[in-house]
């Protein structure tokens with residue numbers, strides 16, 4: 001059994017904004033994690049599963065002497081990459097070339113660690129296989145998963161997350177400050193309208209608004225983001241309804257440039273900086289660079305984009321639900337998705353070419369501790385990493401050989417060895433793996 005897994009925690013950096021409520025859920029989650037090896041937080045998009053998982057992990061970390069590892073699957077589409085993403089969270093491999101799930105269980109061994117797997121819903125089977133392999137193949141590791149649907153494993157304990165409770169707007173609200181839904185609205189509203197706070201005069205309207213949003217945290221945040229433009233009374237009377245309707249409304253209130261930026265930025269899973277936003281979203285025709293910068297600021301104001309200051313600089317991120325909404329919009333526009341992904345590929349190529357990419361990876365390793373991106377290279381040699389990158393750019397072996405001035409057979413050999421080391425079966429899986437780690 002190897003001893004190379006890092007001891008430090010791999011929890012993501014500090015939480016973005018104020019955390020409210022969820023005391024009972026935190027308590028329930030701690031109890032479940034104490035008695036069960038697999039706990040899944042379930043609930044609809046935007047209800048707060050990820051936030052609660054992070055908070056819970058933070059609360060229980062002392063009971064896991066070998067630390068906490070965090071795997072975010074939001075940006076992955078290929079089930080074959082799930083074990084690799086989990087392996088990346090564990091640190092450098094001891095041995096390579098073995099079936100990923102076996103290798104993973106062996107590396108976890110007897111460690112008492114908590115693996116947090118975020119966003120399982122679109123890869124349920126692969127997540128269930130991963131989880132089963134760890135539960136059966138290791139004695140002590142525990143798993144905290146978040147998913148809109150249960151994994152469906154025996155022994156899985158569910159913590160169903162409901163929206164935040166909201167008070168009766170016509171009832172006694174003198175204690176309303178204690179209501180987390182209202183506190184959440186006030187917290188996010190103060191970011192948009194400095195000095196905003198709950199008062200005798202506005203509590204009933206905020207309660208009405210939160211109620212009309214069913215206490216769903218994401219919907220409350222989006223509504224707060226519109227406070228400056230729309231005003232509290234109109235928001236409260238707006239009957240915004242379901243999350244979809246709320247998101248639709250947010251979308252309608254965006255400028256044309258903001259909408260396009262939202263749609264295009266949704267190809268950037270895992271967050272991005274301003275330069276990347278510019279390179280991927282601006283096309284010089286419908287959207288110029290400076291318009292993208294303005295749109296990013298507007299989307300932050302509307303709580304569509306989350307802005308995070310990290311050690312490596314400011315980064316932006318779309319929450320899962322809003323990213324999927326953006327992708328739907330992008331796909332509804334003719335040729336948009338391929339053009340946007342094309343610009344993303346060019347951007348990555350450009351970064352690789354200038355060495356900026358390497359610097360950025362180093363910074364990001366330090367910055368956001370996202371375990372997937374902070375992954376070591378799985379025992380790939382520098383040359384193999386280079387070849388993997390070129391495969392991801394869609395180059396054939398002959399082109400790779402020409403680019404690197406090596407024989408075609410040598411290029412073929414590299415590709416075979418890379419696939420073997422990563423336990424992948426073909427080039428498109430390799431391309432997806434490289435892309436997912438960007």
Ligand SMILES: Nc1ncnc2c1ncn2[C@@H]1O[C@H](COP(=O)(O)OP(=O)(O)OP(=O)(O)O)[C@@H](O)[C@H]1O
Pocket residue numbers: 017018019020021022043044045046047048049050051052119146148184217218221319320321322
């Ligand atoms: N208890 C809370 N305190 C403060 N903010 C919260 C809380 N719960 C959720 N939020 C905020 O609401 C938004 C949605 O929460 P989150 O991303 O955790 O939802 P989710 O259930 O993981 O959604 P998805 O299914 O799309 O991944 C986030 O911006 C989050 O910060």
Ligand SMILES: [Mg+2]
Pocket residue numbers: 049050051118119146320
């Ligand atoms: Mg989530």
